[in-house]
Amino acid sequence: MKKKVLLSIFIILISFLQNSCSSKRISKKIIVASSGKIESLDPARANTLKAIQLISSLGDTLYELNSNGELKPKLASEMPIISKNRLQIIINLRKNVFFHDGTSLNSNAIKFTFDRFKKIGTMNYILGNKIKSIETPSEHSVIINLNKPSSSLNGLLTSVNLTPISPTFYKEYSDKFLNEKFVGTGKYALTSFSNEVQLIEPNLNYWGEKPLNNGINFVGYSNSSSLFGALKSKQIDVLLSNSIDDSQRNSLNNLSKIKKFKEGNSPFTELSFISLRTNFYPLNNRNVRLALAKSLNRKLISEKVSYGQRIPTRSLIPPILKKDYQAYWPKYDYSEARKLLQNENYCNGNILRIPLTYRSNVPADKLIALTWQEEIKNYLKDCITIELNGVESTTVYKNLSLGLYTAVILDWTGAYSDPEAYLTPLLSCDEIVEGTCKKGESVYSGSFWGSNKVESLFLESENISGNKRLDKLFEIEEIAANSIPYIPIWISSQKAWSQNNISKPIFNGAGIIQLSDLELINE
């Protein structure tokens, strides 16, 4: 009897606490959560997905990519006009656009933004030496003079790092970062900033369509479990999945299927791959690389590690950038892998030992490595042994170009939406000696692979455009697929989940969620 009374008191107490203490919506603002914190709102410094997400709501780029990956003018009034020799790009700007500080957008603001990014931008290498100068012939017209023709500049014009900022407001910060403020032209203006929480409210003087909500509160949690729990307990309205565990992604995906949440997906743009060191034994042998590529069961890895949420791929270029999807890279076929290894005198007592490095702070990497190791134990035990080696990602990046890793699991998301943004960082090389890259991008990706043919195709692709250019880029991928300096594993997308009283999150072609389209629907 006494126990029953105590139990009843406990239940009543919990019910009371649930009713009195649970967080109630006292604001009509939408709470969007993701992992980590924002160190800086300076577009010249932003390099995390979360910062880029927020800046894209506070500012507008000259152009944007729609969900089909097509270029659309935003602050520009029309598509860029490219001169016949492809060395000059004319961009006409929209009129009557104002920054949050009340000053108007003009060609000087564009020049100021580009020059500042070139000078102090942490990611200014994406511009390289492409831009020679920027002219401002009139208030609303900008001419970009190039050092050499570049077909990827359109992609760069959509880069959030080049979001125009007010030259008046940033006058004192032309050569240094301004981390805690942002003055752009976007649909929202920043009202409060701390590393953990950022508040934004609709910009009443916005030139375009107004946001469908009364503002967004951005909050960062330091771990995946907190994010998952916060969405499930309705303490947040929208969850961005930038680093949520695969099991939790799967659980939320299942809950979305039974209408507990709404799920939005970005285009698949994040590539995971294994980089093979092609300039050193044993992976300097193409047949060994081919055998390894054929021993990788992508479908199994996708199902076991990501519960099928990430798509197995045999291409370095994401599907959204490759209309007629062709997979050039070797298919999984362990019996062929065995034959290849036998031809190279492995198996029959001679076991090929492959040290496989994975980033210890990326849970999916370890699971990929373990699944591949297990698959090889099941079917090719007498031919290959995979030795696992977990290293923290910062250390991996530092050591990649030193050639410390025989095989290493990495990922890559293009800085802009173009096949070139995936091929150049992985395949291009500045100095090739007997098929080995001595200096260039493929050294920094850990493969040390170089091909003179690929370099000439890269050069050719810069002088042409449209489908002809795409064909050249696909040819580059085909050549690489035959040499196998990398093994593509899967391609992933960003996901976002919202509560049922909020509209479904929608991503644009660059993988950025349209915060202005989020709407409270059951007020």
Add this chain to the structure above:
Amino acid sequence: MSRNLYKLFNYSLLKISLIPLMLWIISSLVFILLRVAPGDPVDAILGSGANEVSREILRSKLGLNESLTNQYFSYINDILHLNFGLSLSTQEPVLNIILKSLPASLELGFFSILSAMLIGFPMGLLGLRNRGGKTDYILRIFGIGTYAIPPFWGAMLAQLLFSVFFNISPIGGRFPVFEQQPQITGFLVLDSILTNNISALKDSLYHLALPSVTLGFLLSGIFSRSLRVNLEKSLKSDYVNAAVCRGISRKKVYLNHALPNSLLPIITISGLTIASLAGGALLFEVTFSWPGIALRLHEAISQRDYTLVQGIVIFTSLLIVTLNLFVDILIAYLDPRIEY
């Protein structure tokens, strides 16, 4: 008495004189360990996509091209001038970052110790009162159990239970995201009181409750056990028997004779616990997204932000050394058995 105070003063001076030596050893160790650790802040800032030219430019901008000896002497010189430098990743003064995050850790630490004492002491007293009984055994198991629970697991369990399942506590953070927090000292509870903002006080306590009570609960075992053991020892001592024989009431014997003497080791334990919490309860701050100094240190290490890691370690070391010094002096003052 004045003679004693003079001796105590000398003793304190001796202890204080060791602080610079300790800090020099700590700061040099941090400097060496960070440089020996693999990885580079340039890679952490630029990621794997940057070319060597950009890396070199940034490396030189951050002063990482200088020789290690030059870097070391400039670092020690800066510390002597209380200049912790700029964070490599944010270019913000390190001292500002520390001063922004430290109040969160101290607030959590203070309320956790308070919870630990409020839970632990009554349990220790209850156990002693029922010495050898069922309650005593249960409380002993509780004490050892709470001490043995891994903090990250305890924190996650509490979060799952109270924030997700019962939904009676916020999942993380220090303040509701839809409200402006009072900003005077950085201690939100204190700031809410100073600004007479009852709603902010409620909100900050509501956010503080789960992490501090959970951490307090996990720490309470050690307080409960040490009070139980030391009080039992005191109660068996001659001076307590003498007091009982003199006819002093049991309550007075407990409160005036046994308890003050049994508190001496607890002061040492409390001092050490407070000192360790001043440096932040790392796993708690990560689990509850508590924006304290330990979470900041964790991020700085993963970003290889040398200056920030160095600054935080030296600052917290100074704090810990000072707190330990304070405890040593207090014990020396209170305990007549200690010679100095």
